[in-house]
Each structure stands twice: as C-alpha cells, then as structure tokens.
Amino acid sequence: MNNDQKNMDQYDHSGNPHYSHTDTTALNVPLAEWKKLLPEDLYYIAFEKGTERAFTGKYWDFEGIGTYACAACGNVLFQADAKFASSCGWPSFFEAARKDAIHYHEDRTFGMMRTETTCGRCGAHLGHLFDDGPEPTGKRYCINSVSLEFLGKK
Secondary structure, eight states: OOHHHHHHSSOOOTTOTTOOSSOOOOOOOOHHHHHHHSOHHHHHHHHSOOOOOTTOSTTTTOOOSEEEEETTTOOEEEEGGGEEOOSSSSOEESSOSSTTSEEEEEEOGGGOOEEEEEETTTOOEEEEEESOOOTTTOOEEEEOGGGEEEEEOO
C-alpha cells in the first residue's frame, strides 16, 4: 500500500478544533469534549488507556517515508526513519520526533512496572516505552496504531 492510500485511511478531523500538525501548545480539553470529537475506538485507546490486540493495527508492519502524528490532536510524535520491526505486534520506534512530543508516566497496572507514553500535547495514551530497543537509543516505544496517523512525505 502506498503512502497516499495510507493517508486516505485516516480519521475525519474536520470537526476537531484541536487538531494541528504545527501547534505544540499543551491542550487541556475535558474528557467529555474528546468523547464527542473522537471516534469510539480512538477515544477508548487514547483516553481510557485501552490497547489494541497485537498484530491487528494498521501500522505494526507498515513502512513508509513520512511522520507519525497523534490521531487525537495531530501532534507530530515520530519520524518514520525511527520505526523498526520489533516482532511485538505493535508499531515500534527507537526515538520520539522531539523531546517534548511525548510525556512519560509510571504504570504499575497488571502487576508490572512499565513506563506509559502519552502525547505531549493532548495527553492521549499512546502505549509504553521499554529498554529493549535497537541502537542508537536502546529504547522501544511500543505504540497503538489507533493512536497514530501516518503523514506520508509529500
């Protein structure tokens, strides 16, 4: 599938006044408003901290030239050249697009100690960060495809 086809497979953001690929200002949007603005699957993953099943997301094995943005607010999160095949079933990246693109939180759910990753702009749940990635960082950002939108290079 080419980049143009992937770009067509995106959410409709025409009714979302918070969606921007250039504005990095932190948002403070009530959950009730997000629930009205976002499709049900995206709201569940992003603001109820859901997780899609492994190997089911549209980006887990996708390769393309461009960037990945937060599907809720448009904040650019990852460059495609930081994506790698990790065999975990979710899109994996070894570094964020910029230092403030992602926020990190301790997650002790399910009897584990993990680092949750959220969008640095809107706070949407993205996935988790692990220390088993490739060089140069040794990090693996394990991200839900639903939380991402691929922006193909134009």
